[in-house]
Structure formats: structure tokens, C-alpha cells
Amino acid sequence: MIPLTAAKAKEARVAEQEQAAGRGSSTRDRLIDSAVRLFGEKGFEATSLRAVTDAADSNVAAVNYHFGSKEGLLRAVIDGTMRAVNEERRRRLDELEARSPVPSVAELVRAFVEPGVALTTGHGVNGSVVERFIGRMMGESDPRVRQIFADQVDRVEGRYLAAMARALPGRDEGDVRFAYTSMLGLLSLHQSGVFTAVEWPRRQTSGAQREGSEIIESERLVDFITGGILSLFSGESSR
Amino acid sequence: MIPLTAAKAKEARVAEQEQAAGRGSSTRDRLIDSAVRLFGEKGFEATSLRAVTDAADSNVAAVNYHFGSKEGLLRAVIDGTMRAVNEERRRRLDELEARSPVPSVAELVRAFVEPGVALTTGHGVNGSVVERFIGRMMGESDPRVRQIFADQVDRVEGRYLAAMARALPGRDEGDVRFAYTSMLGLLSLHQSGVFTAVEWPRRQTSGAQREGSEIIESERLVDFITGGILSLFSGESSR
DNA sequence: ATCCGTTTGAAACGAGTGTTTGAAACGATC
């Protein structure tokens, strides 16, 4: 009796997950979906394997079967989420460089930030979960996480650094790298929800205004970063 | 025999710690010193109580005796490290507002960032440890940590937000808050060592050039943030 | 020398972690 109702409850939850995931979900897919959400909400180390498997209506053995280890699961999740973002960035960089050999700083920043902020399309129902996950991973302290993440980011950052250096002639690599890292860091802070969601305890946003606001936030971010980089290299804002 | 040598070894290590801490170190002081360093290096949750007590040549019971719990230890550490920074910020804000009723954005940013970056003086031998600790705490995900930290930051941020709003007339609170949070976030990323120390795996800095470079880094940070805020409100950089 | 509040120390507790195991259940192939 009880096993029957338990199985039924699982079926229902699985169906719910399938709907959220967008298409037929194997255990593997459900594990990845839950991991993206939980890793993004609480961080990698703070999320237990059992929390993931419970949310995915599976059990801990399945993780080791499909991914070998918790770290293997993280690797799979990072690969899955970052691939689309990186491809979009590369595509937009191609587009920019096809139009002009030396794109402006503003164009470069926009081409880097926007694929990160607005990846709602192409990643299941809501990409905001993926957003938060990526942002959270950027700020993770665990060196293993940083390594796995860097392995993915490295695929585009070389080209971006080169393009940025061309857009800012006459500056050494350290300055360019500072600009790039600041951009990456601000994007991370924005996406991780530290800015908007948790925030220093003030009024919490009701979550209702969440359509046009994202575009505004993205604009703010692009403006801030672009202005920061430019004034960094003109060096006249504060001296 | 063995207990004697063990006691001797402890004495030596305690003496070493006392030298590092700058003055006579009770168990309580040694615990705090070790906690600052380890929390800053690995984060709060990732640092076990035993790692702290081992480094301080004490044991776990001492933590609960002196601070009640691990969270109590964190609270004591945050209080101790943030007090000086906040006081310095308040002092410089007083100074600015005494000279002019509406300080410029550049002046405000400088008065906020520099006390954070250059608190080497007044905090034991090397304040860079404290720097990293504070930066790490700013980016911590655990809501308890964020709460404790916010309790300390709140003491100045109200005045800073007001001053920033006056320096940027005609903008709503959301924009001002975005500017403030970006400043805080960038400072945090800078201090936590994510920018410089760990970094995406490229060449690691030898650690030799560590005198004038900090000043340069601080300048870079101030320039970037100031420029970012200003262009955020002129809104012409990318449109 | 005795007492007593303060501080330290070793050991144990219960809860939670990632990982491993071995036996079931499943699904296709012969």
C-alpha cells in the first residue's frame, strides 16, 4: 500500500520536473537540473548530495553511477550551462570583428555581458536559475571549483583579452587584465543574486517586477563596466 | 618525557604567535588571529573549528568557552576587524563634509575604498590577512554570515548612501544603490584575493612586488569605480 | 595549605558528509 502511494507521488513529481526541464527527463537530466538550482542557491560545498538527489527524486548512488562523484556532477553541470554562453559570446565577437577590425570597448563589454545576463532562452523554462548558478560559481572559493570553471571560461577569454588590448592601445597586460577581471567580477556579483535578491537587508523586491527590469539592470551593468574601464585608462576621474 | 617536549613545542609556537599578534596573546587572542587568517583563506563554512584551534594551539572546547559557538567566534572576529575600517570611513566622511557640503563622487569613492585597501596599519603585523578576511566575508553566501557582516556595515552605509545621493542629484534610490553595491562588490572581489592571488590560472605573481603595487591597485580600483558610477549616471558610454 | 572561580584539555556524542556495495528491477536481444 504505502510503496504504491510513494511510487505514485514520485511519478507526479517526476512529471512536474519533466515539465520544468522542457523535455523527457532521465534520472541524469533531473539530477543536473536539481544541481543547477541548488548549487546556484546555496553554493557547491554547502549543497549536500542528498539534497540534490531528493530534489531529483533519486538517490545518492545514482550520482556516482552517472557522474562518478560530486565533482563529476559539478563538471557536467558547468559544461552544460557554460557551453551555450561561451558559444554566444564567441559568435558575437566574430560578428563584431567582422564589422570592424577593432571593436570599441563598449561593444566588447556588451558582447560579453549580455549573453550572460539574458540567457533565458535556450536553457529550459527559466534561465535565471542558470544565471544564478554561473554567477555563484564565478565567486566560489574552492580551488577545485575555480579550476573546473576556469577550464570552461578559458575558451573565450583569450580572444576577449586580445580584443580588449587592441581597443585600449598602449597599455600593459596588467591593466587590460584588471579591466577584464573587473568585468567578470561585476557580472558574477550581478548574476549570483548578491546584488538584487539577498542584498544588504533592506526592502526585499517582491519579485513581481521581473520583466523589463532585467533589461534595465543589464544596461546599468554595461554602462558601469564600460565607464569604469574607460576612466581606468584615461585616469582623470579622480586625480 | 613526551608530554614535556610537547609542552615545549607548544610554548615555542605560542611565542611565535605572540610575536605575530604583536602583543601578549591569551588563548582568546590566538583563536581570533587564527580565525581571521583561516576564514579569510578558505571561507567560514569551509574552515573547521579544529583547523582554527590547531593553528592557535588550543582545542575546540576553548572556542565554545570564549565565544559560545563557531558563529560567536565569527561575530567576534568581524567586530574586531570591521570596527577600525568603519571608524576610518566615518572619519574621512566627516572630513569631506566639513570641507564641502556636497563632496564629489570621486572623493566619496576614495574615502570608502582606501580605508578598506590600506588598513595595513593598526591591525597587527600584516593587515593583508585582515583585508582578505573582510573581502571574503563580503562575498560569503551563508545568510548568517551575511547578517552578521551587514550588522557592522550598516553603521556607515546609511550616511554613505545619503552622501552619494547628494553627489548624484536627480536619480532615484535604485540607481544610487546600484552604484553603492557595485563599489562594495568590486572592493570585496579585490580584497578577497580572487582578482590577484588565485586568479584564473595564468602566471602567479611572485609576491615580491608587494609594496608600491598595492597603491597602484588601489588607484585602479578608485578610478574604475568612480568612472563606472559617473558613466552610469551620464549614460552615454554605450548608447 | 585550602578554597574557589576561571580556564584548559581529552574524550565522546549525535548528526551529516561523500562514497561504496550488493542485490533487486528494468528493457532489449536472442
Add this chain to the structure above:
DNA sequence: GATCGTTTCAAACACTCGTTTCAAACGGAT
């Protein structure tokens, strides 16, 4: 329908975590 590799599951494993306990050591006042 028996057999095979694949996939799932409950249980156990070894370990670490923060916390608690209780006895011992310390240090000044009586």
C-alpha cells in the same frame, strides 16, 4: 522465456563536523 548489460535503490561505511561533558590544572584570596 531466459539472458544480458544497464540502471535504480536501500543500506552501510568511514569520516568530519560543531557541540557537550567532565575532570584536571591554574592562580589569587583567605
